[in-house]
Amino acid sequence: MRALKKLFNTGILGAARGSRGVQRGMLVTGLILTGFFIIMAILAPMIAPYGFAQLQDSHGYFGAQQPPSSKHLLGTTVGGMDVLSRVLWGSQTALLVIVFAVVMSIFAGVILGLVSGYFGGWLDRILVVIADAVFAFPSLLLAIAMSIVISGGRSGLFTGILSTAASITAVYVPQYFRVIRAEALRCKTEAFVEAAKVIGASHWRIMFQHIYKNATRTLPLIMTLNASEAILTLAGLGFLGFGIDPTMGAEWGYDLNRSVADVSAGIWWTSIFPGLAIVLVVLGITLVGESLNDLADPRLRSRGAANLDELEIASEVSVA
Amino acid sequence: MKFGFIKSPLLRYLVVRFLLIFPTIFILVSMVFFVMRAIGDPITAALGGRLTPTELARRIHLAGYDRPVFTQYLDYLGQIARGDFGRTLTTNQTIGEVLATYGMATVEITVYAVIVALAVGIPLGMLAAHRRDTRTDAGARLFGILAYATPVFFVGLLLKLVFGVMLPVLPIAGRASISNEMLLQTVPSPSGFYLIDALRTGDAGIIGDVLAHAILPALTLGLLTAGIFMRLVRTNMIGTLNNDYVDAARSRGVSEYRLVTKHAYRPALIPVITVVGMQIAVLLSGAVLTETTFEWKGLGFELAAFLNARDFVAVQGIVALLAVVVAVTNFLVDVLAAIIDPRIKY
Numbered sequence: 079m080r081a082l083k084k085l086f087n088t089g090i091l092g093a094a095r096g097s098r099g100v101q102r103g104m105l106v107t108g109l110i111l112t113g114f115f116i117i118m119a120i121l122a123p124m125i126a127p128y129g130f131a132q133l134q135d136s137h138g139y140f141g142a143q144q145p146p147s148s149k150h151l152l153g154t155t156v157g158g159m160d161v162l163s164r165v166l167w168g169s170q171t172a173l174l175v176i177v178f179a180v181v182m183s184i185f186a187g188v189i190l191g192l193v194s195g196y197f198g199g200w201l202d203r204i205l206v207v208i209a210d211a212v213f214a215f216p217s218l219l220l221a222i223a224m225s226i227v228i229s230g231g232r233s234g235l236f237t238g239i240l241s242t243a244a245s246i247t248a249v250y251v252p253q254y255f256r257v258i259r260a261e262a263l264r265c266k267t268e269a270f271v272e273a274a275k276v277i278g279a280s281h282w283r284i285m286f287q288h289i290y291k292n293a294t295r296t297l298p299l300i301m302t303l304n305a306s307e308a309i310l311t312l313a314g315l316g317f318l319g320f321g322i323d324p325t326m327g328a329e330w331g332y333d334l335n336r337s338v339a340d341v342s343a344g345i346w347w348t349s350i351f352p353g354l355a356i357v358l359v360v361l362g363i364t365l366v367g368e369s370l371n372d373l374a375d376p377r378l379r380s381r382g383a384a385n386l387d388e389l390e391i392a393s394e395v396s397v398a
Numbered sequence: 399m400k401f402g403f404i405k406s407p408l409l410r411y412l413v414v415r416f417l418l419i420f421p422t423i424f425i426l427v428s429m430v431f432f433v434m435r436a437i438g439d440p441i442t443a444a445l446g447g448r449l450t451p452t453e454l455a456r457r458i459h460l461a462g463y464d465r466p467v468f469t470q471y472l473d474y475l476g477q478i479a480r481g482d483f484g485r486t487l488t489t490n491q492t493i494g495e496v497l498a499t500y501g502m503a504t505v506e507i508t509v510y511a512v513i514v515a516l517a518v519g520i521p522l523g524m525l526a527a528h529r530r531d532t533r534t535d536a537g538a539r540l541f542g543i544l545a546y547a548t549p550v551f552f553v554g555l556l557l558k559l560v561f562g563v564m565l566p567v568l569p570i571a572g573r574a575s576i577s578n579e580m581l582l583q584t585v586p587s588p589s590g591f592y593l594i595d596a597l598r599t600g601d602a603g604i605i606g607d608v609l610a611h612a613i614l615p616a617l618t619l620g621l622l623t624a625g626i627f628m629r630l631v632r633t634n635m636i637g638t639l640n641n642d643y644v645d646a647a648r649s650r651g652v653s654e655y656r657l658v659t660k661h662a663y664r665p666a667l668i669p670v671i672t673v674v675g676m677q678i679a680v681l682l683s684g685a686v687l688t689e690t691t692f693e694w695k696g697l698g699f700e701l702a703a704f705l706n707a708r709d710f711v712a713v714q715g716i717v718a719l720l721a722v723v724v725a726v727t728n729f730l731v732d733v734l735a736a737i738i739d740p741r742i743k744y
Binding site: 103104207208210211212214215216217218219222223224226227306310313314317318319320331334335337338341342343344346349350353356357360361364365368 | 421422425426429430433434536539543544546547548549551552555556558559562563564570571676679680682683686687690691702705706710713717720721724725728
């Protein structure tokens with residue numbers, strides 16, 4: 079895991095140093111948005127003016143659907159909660175879901191991919207067919223089914239976060255699996271694997287030391303995809319009423335669901351702000367991923383952009 | 399499975415690809431079954447607390463949910479094989495009836511969305527590839543990323559806010575105004591595809607009304623995939639524009655417009671066909687959310703309603719049915735791609 083983090087850091091920072099023009103702009107914008115989101119999530123308890131489920135303060139109830147004012151900078155929701163506070167607290171929920179989902183998907187996907195690619199045989203065939211089937215299926219439907227199982231639908235903050243993260247994991251494991259399996263297939267015929275076998279290294283050691291370290295180059299890109307998909311799925315589940323109970327935690331998709339009726343009445347502040355929060359976070363993460371992808375694909379690299387060999391050497395050195 | 403006795407490689411590919419549908423459906427249907435059964439029996443989930451324990455137990459016994467899970471599973475597979483996806487608990491319809499009533503609405507919105515996505519995505523992708531690394535390119539790419547980053551329902555809400563409330567020019571809910579919806583039911587053997595039914599009435603007012611209702615949902619769902627098409631066309635176009643034959647054509651004096659729209663266009667389009675198939679899954683997820691946002695009474699809207707009613711038998715049925723739809727669509731797209739592109743290896 080530490081090696082992976084290191085690879086991720088050098089990958090992104092190295093890319094930032096080597097990028098040019100539009101691509102650099104995209105990458106830097108993405109990094110700023112993502113950084114801002116993470117800071118917001120961590121500081122939410124301190125900077126949010128009210129609690130996420132708070133309905134009243136010493137002056138009495140906030141009142142429902144109040145337009146933005148000095149007391150409630152972004153107005154109040156149909157349930158009488160402060161919009162700004164819910165947007166800020168919502169970032170915390172989103173960040174937790176991302177972290178859980180990405181860690182669990184990498185864990186399951188990498189192990190399955192290594193085993194499947196390295197050993198091959200009937201196990202490999204079965205896993206590939208299952209992965210393809212899951213991959214082709216509408217992710218939101220799969221997430222709905224998973225969330226029904228784990229929490230029976232509506233749930234508290236922690237079970238809600240965990241069930242959403244698990245649903246996203248179910249959707250994303252096949253992607254990690256495919257990539258890692260392909261890399262494992264490529265690596266297992268290389269000389270260093272044979273050398274390791276000759277000196278008597280165990281299968282376990284060959285898989286998780288030798289092959290794993292050579293199979294992680296595409297992981298950062300999938301991680302960004304996975305992270306943005308996690309937010310969209312969380313919001314989609316919340317929008318269908320399958321998210322986190324509003325008294326347990328703030329969640330942007332749920333707030334958007336409650337604002338559907340507001341929109342028809344011309345009340346815009348209850349939907350615009352949680353929606354913008356989702357868009358900006360996904361935009362930030364996607365911009366980072368997209369620029370990494372461009373820099374890694376020689377067809378898409380801007381003319382005069384970074385020399386990828388240098389990048390690769392840098393990241394490989396850091397792993398060693 | 400080598401199928402060496404079939405001589406034509408294309409035919410052999412088609413046969414193998416066709417047979418692959420079945421394990422896919424089997425895996426998905428089994429997954430849905432076990433996932434949904436993990437929560438216990440669906441009758442308690444839907445009606446628990448509203449019936450006396452004895453009545454509940456009687457209903458559970460009648461439906462067979464007190465038998466061993468494996469027996470239920472075999473039964474379920476048998477039902478699916480006969481095309482029977484079960485009966486909803488709350489409305490007591492068969493899933494087939496639900497599909498017959500609401501399926502066409504989902505097909506209609508999906509067709510519109512694909513048209514919007516292709517009409518926006520392909521020209522924009524071509525333009526971005528041709529003007530690569532300029533402001534136009536950056537703008538087009540930003541559009542592509544924004545189209546992905548914005549949840550469909552938020553796009554829907556924004557469009558509703560702008561075109562339904564601030565400039566009240568378009569209807570923001572439903573598939574047609576109520577009086578027209580009644581009229582459309584009276585068409586002999588209605589298809590359920592409102593535009594087709596409206597065209598058959600020949601009444602310009604109804605046609606206009608149906609189209610007006612479709613604009614915002616179609617834009618919402620279409621923009622979701624337009625971004626993906628745009629990125630795909632751009633990437634492939636950049637690849638083909640670098641080919642020698644494009645340079646050769648340019649040196650013969652072929653105009654830039656013609657180069658992009660004729661010479662580099664076709665090779666860049668083949669991957670789009672493959673991806674249209676994969677987008678079916680994305681579109682179905684998006685359709686659930688779009689239909690909920692616009693009260694478009696299709697399968698997705700019904701699915702959301704069943705979810706809220708905790709009718710998990712209906713949910714299981716619809717999800718299993720959609721699994722079949724996805725598997726079959728993917729097969730058809732692969733066949734199409736294999737026939738169009740001679741480079742695909744079978």
